[in-house]
Amino acid sequence: MDLLITILLDGLEFSSYLFIVAVGLTLIFGVMKILNVAHGSFYAWGAYAAAYLIGVVSNHGFTDLATMAMIPVAAIGVGVVLGAIIERTLLRHMYHLDEVIIVLATFATFLILEDTILLVFGVDPYFAYQPMAALGNVEIGGIGRLVYGLSMILLALAVAVSLWFALNRTRWGRLLKAVIHDREMASYLGINVSRVYIVTFVIGAMLGALGGAYVAPTVSVAPGFGVEVIVLSFAVVVIGGMGSIPGALIGAMVVGMARAIAVHQFPELELFVVYAVMAVVLVFRPEGLFAPAKARKI
């Protein structure tokens, strides 16, 4: 029983982390049709900004718990600044180009942002353990668990509910759906597509940065931080169906649980299992589990 509980919680924690990052990626793809490789940099910048700010406020005498406030500050700051700059200065000039060209541009942006991290933060890793230490641990299933890790599950739920509400119960959500359905028609109907794009990109960037900022207290934040996550996020998005928010949720759950089962029962398969699951899904559902239906233009 202990093993079952542990696998479930490990899987949920990892799924939550993946979902927060991957949902930003899929949101951007769903609305703007951009496969944003630079999303890994938002994650890394969010982690660095959070680690730096936590260190600063901690040195100014704030309690460990209070330093948690720096996590949303870092995520919003990075999302707004980097997201707006990239969308306004680079992507808006490329929407008429082939999707492959845009992918290459975001890859170049990713490389630039990775090097910028080295210039700004240096090569020494950052430690920002205060929030994790403040929440302590709790014994579940016979082993100690980080309360901070469990809180990530709540955060992911909050993100999922907020996005669902925003998309289905607000005017902005209806505008977004119109743009997703047909950009040109939405434009003709008077929707400011350019504004929808920048808002979407900034929110996507904020979600990527939030993933990094929330993970930062549990790890050594070091150069190259954003590389691993972008690969896993792509796997999640592909499994769930590109552009689908429920797909990102299910994809993250599938990947997280598969990995947790592998680590506990078949550790030799751990590296392989995520991509095996992705391959199986693609064999039976080439568009992913929840790919949105596409309107055919005549």
Added chain:
Amino acid sequence: MSKTWQTTKHVALAAVAVSAVALAGAAQAKERISIAVPSFLSGPAAGPFGVPSRNGAELVIESINRGKLPAPYNTKGFAGAIADPIYVDESGGNTKQVAEYRNLVQKRNVDAVIGYISSGSCAALAPVVEELKRLTIFTVCGTPRVFEEASRTYIFRTMAHATADNVAAAHYVTTKFPEVNSYTGINQNYAWGQDSWRDFNLTMQNLKPGSKASAKLQFPKIFAGQYGSEISALSLDKSDLVHSSFWDGDLESFIFQGAVRGLFKKKKVVFTVGGTASYRLGKKMPDGIILGARGPYGVLVRDRKTALNEWFIKAYKDRYGVFPSGPAYQYGQGVLAAKIAYDNAAKAAGGFPNQDQVMKALTGLKFESFSTNVDMALAGGHQAITEHVYGLSKYNADTGEPGASDVVFFKGTCVMPPDGVKSVDWIKGGMKGAKC
């Protein structure tokens, strides 16, 4: 006749002039040499490993250039020549390293290459070094395969290889913690992690027959960073002890996550490269972790009172503001070996030595380094053995500095195989010839 004489005179003068220029050029070449120093300057390994490595090399090279090393190494330069270091980044993968090495040798024409941290880099470069025939001293990389897979002429390694780390770890565990009867492991999934686990497991079976290795070993990807599930699996595992050869940012992340979850209170944990984390984590490093530093380096030799060690610690701390960790020592040691070889070769040759003479002087060299004695005893005089050391992490609250307790030194001949014997064969064969 007169015209012939004039022509002959001009030819002779020209020959003298050319010779003079050539000699002047040769003399100038003797005044300076260039040394490439590769280490991780970006990526997750830069902070814990690459930067201390570079700093260790920089400190020793500059001190040698100014003749400021303690005696007996206080002569100026490498056989009198000032060394110009070229620091290059080891990150980017093996293909990039091979291309960079070719660039250093064929385009920049360096006199020697001293460095490399990753076993992957060294394994990939070994055949290339032999092809390009340039003196190369591996300073940190641990895989025993470098000299076990082929005989090497141009490669030297000035510290012990990974077998020593894991054999010494097993010796420490079995003598200090006889109650440990079962063990598991978490190691990175590449040559370094797999070789480390293999050597530790085989040695435990030798030293403590009947002890049980877990069937559920963890081999996460290098630079994974998050180990929530792995820590859960290790916590649920019934084994008494966890073995890990984690290094770089992975080591620090694992310690952070494991400490808050109580892993280090629940299990004995041995980190074969844990010494690098001590200074960086400070009081966040839990007490009682079994620490290695890939030999007698860093926090484990902090109290060793030799002139060279005291100089190294003081000079490094004065310059960089932190205590030197293992990689700083190990790179400094490689540079020191090169200086001694150049100096000895110059004495034997009666002038500035060529590369063959330097390599001859380096082969089988025995010397006192900053924190230990080095004996280039294996692989035909190309592979060093040194003593090895393990201890328990212990934070000193009074001084506010990390340290170690229960430190035990092991002879190099106890933890490294004899010359000509492969590590695995040696351990499997009962470690015959070990002098403990």
